[in-house]
Amino acid sequence: MGTGKPGSGIAKWQQKSYAGREIDFMPLIAIEDDDVRSLIPTSVKYTAALIGRDLSSDFMHFHRIEPTLGTMNWSGEKILFVHNDIQQQIADSQDKNAILWKYFPAGYFAMENLAVKQFSQIYVCNTESLKLYQERYVGMAEQIKYIRNAVDFDIFYPLTTEAKQKQRKEFARRRGLAENTHFILFAGRLHPQKDPILLIRSLAALKDDRAHLLIAGDGDLKNEVASEIEALGLSNRVTMLGSVERAKLAELYRLSSTFILTSVYEGLPIVVLEALASGIPIVTTKAGETPNFLTSDSGMVTPDRTPKAISNALQNILAHLEDYPLEACVRVTKPYAAKTIVENVYEQMWQSWEQKTPTITPIS
Numbered sequence: 001m002g003t004g005k006p007g008s009g010i011a012k013w014q015q016k017s018y019a020g021r022e023i024d025f026m027p028l029i030a031i032e033d034d035d036v037r038s039l040i041p042t043s044v045k046y047t048a049a050l051i052g053r054d055l056s057s058d059f060m061h062f063h064r065i066e067p068t069l070g071t072m073n074w075s076g077e078k079i080l081f082v083h084n085d086i087q088q089q090i091a092d093s094q095d096k097n098a099i100l101w102k103y104f105p106a107g108y109f110a111m112e113n114l115a116v117k118q119f120s121q122i123y124v125c126n127t128e129s130l131k132l133y134q135e136r137y138v139g140m141a142e143q144i145k146y147i148r149n150a151v152d153f154d155i156f157y158p159l160t161t162e163a164k165q166k167q168r169k170e171f172a173r174r175r176g177l178a179e180n181t182h183f184i185l186f187a188g189r190l191h192p193q194k195d196p197i198l199l200i201r202s203l204a205a206l207k208d209d210r211a212h213l214l215i216a217g218d219g220d221l222k223n224e225v226a227s228e229i230e231a232l233g234l235s236n237r238v239t240m241l242g243s244v245e246r247a248k249l250a251e252l253y254r255l256s257s258t259f260i261l262t263s264v265y266e267g268l269p270i271v272v273l274e275a276l277a278s279g280i281p282i283v284t285t286k287a288g289e290t291p292n293f294l295t296s297d298s299g300m301v302t303p304d305r306t307p308k309a310i311s312n313a314l315q316n317i318l319a320h321l322e323d324y325p326l327e328a329c330v331r332v333t334k335p336y337a338a339k340t341i342v343e344n345v346y347e348q349m350w351q352s353w354e355q356k357t358p359t360i361t362p363i364s
Contacts, residue, residue, distance in 0.1 A: 001055070003042065006030040011049075035189050035219040035243065041100060043067060059349050068115045077352060080116070081147070082124040083267035085288075087132060089193075116140070120352070123147035123345075125268040126289055147345070150338035151273035155246065158279025158326045159254050167255040175212075175239065182210045182318050185256040185280075187249055187271045188263075190219035195305070197221070197228055198262045202310035204232045208318055212237055213260075216244040216252060253278035258299075258317050258324075262310060263287040277333045279326030283313045297328040 004010060004027025016025040028049040034042060043066040050070030057076045062068050065080060090105045101108040116122070116137060122144045124130040134141045159167065172181040184203070188194045196215070203213050215225070215238065222240075229238050244252065253259070259275035259282050266288025275282060282299030284290045291301040300313040317324060 150341040156277040182257040187216040190221040205307040205311035281324035
């Protein structure tokens, strides 16, 4: 279940294709553009749509806790996946447009305390959040485990050096840019969490005429980002691509020289895994899990969240791409293979099913 576009058959099961696979999907609410915040948060609309329904199943996975207020009476094994560090989200003083719970922290933790008891397992992809949940819910500590986010190597993979250079040059020519252009890729929501304004200011501080920033994403700050680009005279050094389909994004990773993330907070960003699996190094701020697994030959973690620190890291990588070979980047992602991680989760689900299902012995 999830959200859908207006007119997409709300509250009806339907077949959809995702990453080349057929799935059954039910859009519960209609959202024109989920990257842009409305007056009523999507989580509130989604929770309201669940109230009064009973979609009990043997196993249910949830990726936000708020909607599970509407599933308290559903039967079946419920598993919660936690992606971000909620304490950091609530405590962030710079983000005036972040989650509304920032203004009602006591309300959030009261809601969480009520909803969390229904879960048989809680998987957390952020080690700081893991510690937080295990300390807060001591009685459930054994049910709260770390899980890696996953990357699909069938979709995200590197090109040979020759093929990459060819695609990069062709892409540059189509954009009217010089063949020696180095593309810096950002993929994500234009949202205060990602701090795209810092991204633009970091590019302005980068003194490299070959560098061109590609922004793949949309969101609340789209107009502010466009204004900042114009104000800093960067219109010929930045391309805003808007929302990009997964297959097209995979192509952008493969032709780019580096990937950048200037986030205030993170969990374990899937875009980082996708970029590394595509053979390109990372420049990131100290946010989420990325600094914990990034190696010296697969990217750089900036010491500060400032344009100077970020531009210095970009300059270092662009000037020494040979120090960040695609083999090193791909190697870092091997423990995050989707096949392995998903198999482990479903193996645990199967074991749980076997323990609950009585074995019928045939009468001889």
